[in-house]
Amino acid sequence: METEALIRRLVAEARPVKPVAHPLASFGVWAAVALIWIAAAVTLVGPRTDLAVAARAPEFALNLVLPLAVGLAASMAALFASVPGHHRHQWTLIAAAAVAAWLLLVIGGAVSADHGRLGAGARCIRNLAAFSLPPGLLLYHLLRRAAPLDRGTVGMLATLATSALAQAGTRLVCHNDGALHVLVWHASFVVVLGALGIPLARALFSAHQR
Amino acid sequence: MDPARDHDLAVLLALAQEGDRHAYARFLIGACQVLRPFLAQRMRDAELAEDVLQETLLAIHRARHTYLPGRPVGPWLYTICEHRMVDFLRSRRRIARVEVPGAEAPPPAVTEAPMPQRLAALDALERLPGKQRRVIELLKVHDLSVREVASQFGMSESAVKVTAFRGYQAMRKIMGVNRHGD
Numbered sequence: 001m002e003t004e005a006l007i008r009r010l011v012a013e014a015r016p017v018k019p020v021a022h023p024l025a026s027f028g029v030w031a032a033v034a035l036i037w038i039a040a041a042v043t044l045v046g047p048r049t050d051l052a053v054a055a056r057a058p059e060f061a062l063n064l065v066l067p068l069a070v071g072l073a074a075s076m077a078a079l080f081a082s083v084p085g086h087h088r089h090q091w092t093l094i095a096a097a098a099v100a101a102w103l104l105l106v107i108g109g110a111v112s113a114d115h116g117r118l119g120a121g122a123r124c125i126r127n128l129a130a131f132s133l134p135p136g137l138l139l140y141h142l143l144r145r146a147a148p149l150d151r152g153t154v155g156m157l158a159t160l161a162t163s164a165l166a167q168a169g170t171r172l173v174c175h176n177d178g179a180l181h182v183l184v185w186h187a188s189f190v191v192v193l194g195a196l197g198i199p200l201a202r203a204l205f206s207a208h209q210r
Numbered sequence: 211m212d213p214a215r216d217h218d219l220a221v222l223l224a225l226a227q228e229g230d231r232h233a234y235a236r237f238l239i240g241a242c243q244v245l246r247p248f249l250a251q252r253m254r255d256a257e258l259a260e261d262v263l264q265e266t267l268l269a270i271h272r273a274r275h276t277y278l279p280g281r282p283v284g285p286w287l288y289t290i291c292e293h294r295m296v297d298f299l300r301s302r303r304r305i306a307r308v309e310v311p312g313a314e315a316p317p318p319a320v321t322e323a324p325m326p327q328r329l330a331a332l333d334a335l336e337r338l339p340g341k342q343r344r345v346i347e348l349l350k351v352h353d354l355s356v357r358e359v360a361s362q363f364g365m366s367e368s369a370v371k372v373t374a375f376r377g378y379q380a381m382r383k384i385m386g387v388n389r390h391g392d
Contacts (some may be wrong), residue, residue: 002260002264003242003263003264005268006265006267006268006329007235007238007239008263010238010267010268010271011231011233011234011235011238012231012269014226014229014234014274016227016228017227017275018227018275019227019275019276019277019278019279020275020278022278025247027218055251082275082276083278084273084277084285084289084290085277085284085285085286085287085288085289085291086278086281087289088286103235109326146276147273147276147290149289149290150293151339202340203340
C-alpha cells in the first residue's frame, strides 16, 4: 500500500526528460575539447625550445604518453560509471595500470643517481592548474548531467583524468626533465588532485543524482 | 530478468521519458515485481527490503533520464537497486555506531517516523546542498547536540542553528509544506 502510494506520487510528479548522451559520445566531446584546449594552452604559453631534442629521449615520450593514457582511460571510466548499468571496469583498470607505470617510472628516476635537479615548480603548478581547469569543469558538468552512483570513485577518476592530461601538456612547456622535478612538482599535483576529487565529487554531485 | 520482460519494461521506460505517465506507472509496478524478489534474496528482513525498494523507486525517478532507449533495462535497474541497498545498509551501520549500545537503546531515529513521511523527509534531505544536509543529518539522524555539530564543522553554534533553520525551510519547500511548523 505504501509503495503504491509512492508510485502514485512519483507518477504525478513525472515530467518528460531528455535521455543523457551515450558515455562514448560524451567522451568524444570531452576528449576533443580537452585536447584542443591543451594544444591551445601549450601554444599560448609557448612550447619548450628544445622540444625536438627532448622528444628523442624515451623518458620524455613515456612522461607524455602514460599521462595521456591515464587521462583518456580515467575520463572514459568516469563517464561510463556515471550511467547506471554501463560501468566498464576495464577502463578503470587501464587507468590504474597507466598511473602505476607512470609513477614507477617517475619514482624510479627520482631515487636513481641521475635524478636531475629539483628546480622551481611555481610555473609548472600554475600551468598544470590552468591546463586542467576548463577540461575539469566540462567533465564535471557532463557527469552531473548523468547519475554518478559511486560519487567518490567517479570524482577521483574525473580529477585524475583532467590533471593527467594537463601533465601531458605541461611536459611540452616545462624545460626540466629531471625525474625529481617531475615527481615533486608534476606527479604530486596529479596524485593530490586525484585524491581531492573524492570529497569534491561528494560535495558537487548531490544526492538527487544517485 | 527474462528478455521479454526486459523489452516490455524498456519500452515503458522510454515512453515514460517522453512524458507518458500511464507507461511510467506500469513501468514502476513492473520494476517492483522484478526488484522485490531480487531484494528478498539479499536481505533477510522483508520490511527493510521494502524500505530499500521504495528508496530504489525514488532513485529510479531521479535517474530516469540516464536510461538509454533501446538498451536492456535490467542492468540499469539492478545497478541502481544494488547501490541503494548498499547505501541503505551503510547508513544503518553509521547510525548504529553512534547509538549507545545496550538493550534499552532506542531503535534508529530514522526508522521511527511513518514510512511515507520518512521517505518524503529523506528525499527532501537528500536534495539539500552538502553542508545543510550534513548539519541536519548530524542533528536529527545522529542526534548530536548543536555544540557537537559546531565543533565538528568548526562553526559557531549560532551558525549551526542558522544553517539548520535554512535547511528546514528548504526541506519544507521541497516537500510542498508551506505552513510554518507543518
